[in-house]
Amino acid sequence: MVPPLDQDVSGLHQCRVVVQDGVDLALDDVGVVQRRGSVHVGRGFGLRRREVDNSQDGAAVGSTEIVSARRDDESTADASPAAVVPRPEHVISVNVSTAVRLATVVALIAAVLTAGGLWLSARGELTRLRASAADEQRFEQIATEYALGASNINYQDVNAWVAKLKANTTPQLTAKFDATAPKLQEILVPLKWTSTAAPIAAEVMSTTNGIDKVNVFLTVNSTSAQTPEGSQMTITYSVTVDRNNDWKITDVGGLDSALPSK
Known part of the structure; x- marks a missing residue:
């Protein structure tokens, strides 16, 4: 209407x-x-x-x-469907002091992680150095004990001395000493050779794939029928030790300097 x-x-x-x-x-x-x-x-x-x-x-x-x-303030249920109600905008605000604290925490975490990584690296390196030093010490100890045994000689018990020469050696080196023992006995007994040794120093000279060559320096005091008053000399042994072969001795050099000349 x-x-x-x-x-x-x-x-x-x-x-x-x-x-x-x-x-x-x-x-x-x-x-x-x-x-x-x-x-x-x-x-x-x-x-x-x-x-x-x-x-x-x-x-x-x-x-x-x-x-x-x-x-305009009454119900608009029958209003045009084209009308669009704007959505509220979501605004996130961050306090400046909060942002500074957050950045500080992140920086501290990064510093801790960096320090931790450096510490682990240094610890690993220290462990490696300690293991290497322990191995080197064992090489020197094995070589020194062998050199002392080879330099302490009593012509009255040549077999005991030959046993020391073969101690902790590879089968190949043991066979070599078994072959030369009779000749050595022929030299020591007539001369009534005796000798005692004291260690001076030992040093690893080279390392190759677990095989170390060690120089051992000894002071040797000897007596014989020719020099009953005795004599003193410094000798050097070159002992090769194979860690991969149960720390066996594979070669010995300088043994001749501890024996009387023929």
Whole structure:
């Protein structure tokens, strides 16, 4: 139903008013009214309008139809589906002091991790050096014990001395001493050779794949039928030890210097 032109329609949620061409539309504080050829729309209302042809129902051609007038603060359930309600924006704010503390913590963690890595590396290197030093000490000890046994000779017990020559040696070196023992006995017994030795030093000279060559320095005091008053000399043994072969001695050099000349 179209309200009369002189009726106040300010309380209507929706109205249908036919307005002739040329009629002004203006905003008013009270509502939608028809006064002196004008349509006044109260504050808070919205208007939708379109041009229509009302020639069939008696209205003038080219009239304007107000199809709705609705308050902006009332329900908009029947509003156009094209209306989009803006979504609230999510803003994350970080306090400056919090950011500084976070950066400090990250820096501290990085420093701790770096220090830990360096410590582990240094610890590994120290362990390797200690193991290497322990191996080197064992090489020197084995070589020194062998050299002392080879230099302490008593012509009255040549077999015991030959046993010391073969001690902790490889089968190949043992066989070599077994072959030379009779000749050595022929030299020592007639000369009544005796000798005692004391260690001076030992040093690893080279290392190759677990095989070390060690120089052992000894002071040797000897007596014989030719020199009953005795004599002293410094001799050097070169002893090769194979760690991969149960720390066996594979070769001995310098043994001749501890024996009397033929």
